[in-house]
Amino acid sequence: MSESKKNVTVPKRSEVNIDDTWDLSILYKSDLAWKRAMSRLEKMVDGYAEFQGKLGQSARMVRACLEFEGEFDKLAERLGSYAFLKASEDVANSTYQGMIGRYTFVATRAGEAASFIAPEVQAISKAKMDRFLRSKELAAHKFQLEKLLRYKPHILSLKEERLLAMQGEVAGTASRIFGQLNDADMKFGFIKDENGVKRELTQSSFRTLLESPKRKVRKEAYHQFYKQYEGHANTLAASYSSSVLQDVYLSRARNFPSSLENALFADRVPASVYDNLIKAVHANLDTVYKYLELRRKALKVKKLHFHDNYIPIVKTAKWHATYDDAVTMVMEALQPLGAQYCGTLEKGLREKRWCDKYENQGKRSGAFSAGGYFGPPYMLLNYQDSVLDSMFTLAHEAGHSMHTYNSAKNQPYQYYDYTIFVAEVASTFNEQLLNSYMLDKACGKKTRAHLINREIDEIRGTLVRQTMFAEFEKITHAIAESGQPLTLEVLREEYGKLLRLYFGEDFVIDESLTLEGLRIPHFYSAFYVYKYATGLSAAIALSRQVMSGDVKARDRYLNFLKSGGSKYPLDLLRGAGVDLEKPEPVNETMKRFKALVDELEELI
Numbered sequence: 001m002s003e004s005k006k007n008v009t010v011p012k013r014s015e016v017n018i019d020d021t022w023d024l025s026i027l028y029k030s031d032l033a034w035k036r037a038m039s040r041l042e043k044m045v046d047g048y049a050e051f052q053g054k055l056g057q058s059a060r061m062v063r064a065c066l067e068f069e070g071e072f073d074k075l076a077e078r079l080g081s082y083a084f085l086k087a088s089e090d091v092a093n094s095t096y097q098g099m100i101g102r103y104t105f106v107a108t109r110a111g112e113a114a115s116f117i118a119p120e121v122q123a124i125s126k127a128k129m130d131r132f133l134r135s136k137e138l139a140a141h142k143f144q145l146e147k148l149l150r151y152k153p154h155i156l157s158l159k160e161e162r163l164l165a166m167q168g169e170v171a172g173t174a175s176r177i178f179g180q181l182n183d184a185d186m187k188f189g190f191i192k193d194e195n196g197v198k199r200e201l202t203q204s205s206f207r208t209l210l211e212s213p214k215r216k217v218r219k220e221a222y223h224q225f226y227k228q229y230e231g232h233a234n235t236l237a238a239s240y241s242s243s244v245l246q247d248v249y250l251s252r253a254r255n256f257p258s259s260l261e262n263a264l265f266a267d268r269v270p271a272s273v274y275d276n277l278i279k280a281v282h283a284n285l286d287t288v289y290k291y292l293e294l295r296r297k298a299l300k301v302k303k304l305h306f307h308d309n310y311i312p313i314v315k316t317a318k319w320h321a322t323y324d325d326a327v328t329m330v331m332e333a334l335q336p337l338g339a340q341y342c343g344t345l346e347k348g349l350r351e352k353r354w355c356d357k358y359e360n361q362g363k364r365s366g367a368f369s370a371g372g373y374f375g376p377p378y379m380l381l382n383y384q385d386s387v388l389d390s391m392f393t394l395a396h397e398a399g400h401s402m403h404t405y406n407s408a409k410n411q412p413y414q415y416y417d418y419t420i421f422v423a424e425v426a427s428t429f430n431e432q433l434l435n436s437y438m439l440d441k442a443c444g445k446k447t448r449a450h451l452i453n454r455e456i457d458e459i460r461g462t463l464v465r466q467t468m469f470a471e472f473e474k475i476t477h478a479i480a481e482s483g484q485p486l487t488l489e490v491l492r493e494e495y496g497k498l499l500r501l502y503f504g505e506d507f508v509i510d511e512s513l514t515l516e517g518l519r520i521p522h523f524y525s526a527f528y529v530y531k532y533a534t535g536l537s538a539a540i541a542l543s544r545q546v547m548s549g550d551v552k553a554r555d556r557y558l559n560f561l562k563s564g565g566s567k568y569p570l571d572l573l574r575g576a577g578v579d580l581e582k583p584e585p586v587n588e589t590m591k592r593f594k595a596l597v598d599e600l601e602e603l604i
């Protein structure tokens with residue numbers, strides 16, 4: 001009922017004030033202009049054939065091919081962005097769904113047409129390739145080619161590659177089965193929330209219900225939710241272990257020492273970074289236990305369970321800030337980044353319509369930044385005046401957007417896009433600056449406690465929890481690699497051990513919680529979540545340096561924002577002033593965590 005009541009006040013897209021929307025006309029003046037450009041792209045696909053079989057001829061030929069690919073991708077990106085962003089304005093609009101379909105079809109065809117490039121480049125003899133790489137002709141593409149050539153020891157014979165490609169069609173089976181079970185087949189029933197309103201228990205409402213102030217509601221939601229997982233435990237274990245076995249198979253087929261090293265290869269991250277992360281978090285778990293004890297006391301419960309883990313322990317003070325107020329505060333908070341950064345961003349947020357600000361009927365929920373090489377670094381928000389987190393989201397997405405903006409302005413197309421490994425650094429960096437600004441300004445214990453608790457929970461959720469996940473992935477793959485079967489019992493036992501380690505002896509681990517490791521969708525892209533943990537650590541370390549007023553540190557950081565993907569992620573971050581091959585950044589973050597917990601203890 002409250003849903004439908006809410007919808008009355010949410011405007012239709014056609015009723016939204018134009019100044020509150022993003023200006024997509026910079027990408028294409030009209031849908032018709034998009035269609036014309038799309039026809040051009042469709043014709044371009046055949047252009048790839050010009051180069052097939054000829055890349056070994058000369059450096060000039062390789063360059064021509066890479067330049068063609070760059071031009072194709074640039075146009076495709078602009079077309080895809082327009083369709084995707086238009087569709088986000090109103091997901092029910094079938095015109096834009098159709099445009100996305102047309103774009104996807106061409107992109108798939110282009111992927112097939114371009115699939116000869118990597119193997120042909122890799123087949124060029126070393127002596128010849130060395131000559132090519134030394135030539136002026138390929139200077140602008142050297143790193144791009146080196147990234148391709150690194151894979152050479154892991155490329156098999158044509159026949160073997162063909163077999164692997166054929167197997168690729170079934171490689172995603174485990175993930176598909178899990179997705180169907182988790183998102184479609186499992187039904188979790190209904191729960192009465194703290195207001196006595198009956199609500200359907202789903203993947204997303206589960207999290208909201210765990211924040212219910214009524215413990216009975218949280219407890220019921222938890223047990224009812226996990227009952228479904230208990231009922232499907234064997235299927236979940238079979239599906240997850242198949243995914244692990246697939247990872248092991250592929251890493252062996254491609255001559256990697258382990259599936260972990262296979263997964264880290266693309267970013268050229270040594271396994272020691274992964275191990276350091278786990279070690280550094282282990283060394284600081286006492287602080288996590290201390291925080292949990294504080295949480296237990298604040299909630300006034302005898303024993304802490306998982307269903308007590310998400311409810312905020314500090315009540316939010318009343319908050320009101322319009323979008324313009326929020327921009328003002330974010331801009332003040334970002335002052336340490338200098339006039340140029342702030343000037344560009346403020347214009348984008350206030351005048352140049354980078355941002356689609358408010359909710360409307362059918363608009364995509366949540367928030368994202370989606371800039372490209374061409375056009376402004378657009379942001380989608382669902383800004384709410386009364387929600388403090390809305391302002392943090394604005395700062396976060398603005399961080400992504402300014403990263404894209406600076407990289408696109410300073411790099412050639414082939415190097416402007418950055419990897420996931422560095423992406424969350426620029427966004428959480430801005431959140432750090434905003435939090436520190438708010439703490440300085442915070443009058444009143446309540447706001448201060450709330451802000452501190454907010455950051456504690458961010459570090460807990462991003463660094464501690466994701467590291468526990470990362471450790472689980474390491475353990476399960478190692479078990480499979482040693483030839484032991486990954487049975488349900490083994491998986492539960494290993495996950496249970498980690499829960500006890502990360503939550504401590506005083507935290508009650510309900511037996512059903514040992515199934516949590518079998519319900520994390522990210523585990524179907526193995527060894528991915530650790531990047532959240534390293535990203536946050538890097539952002540905290542870098543933001544501390546810049547906030548200290550060190551001009552050199554600021555310039556290093558701004559330079560990082562301009563670097564896109566022109567180097568490997570660890571090199572980019574080292575240039576910015578943080579070395580993730582050393583344990584310090586993670587230790588620093590945990591030190592900050594400890595300071596925050598100590599202060600919170602005083603405040604509540």
Ligand SMILES: [Zn+2]
Pocket residue numbers: 396400424427
């Ligand atoms: Zn982000």
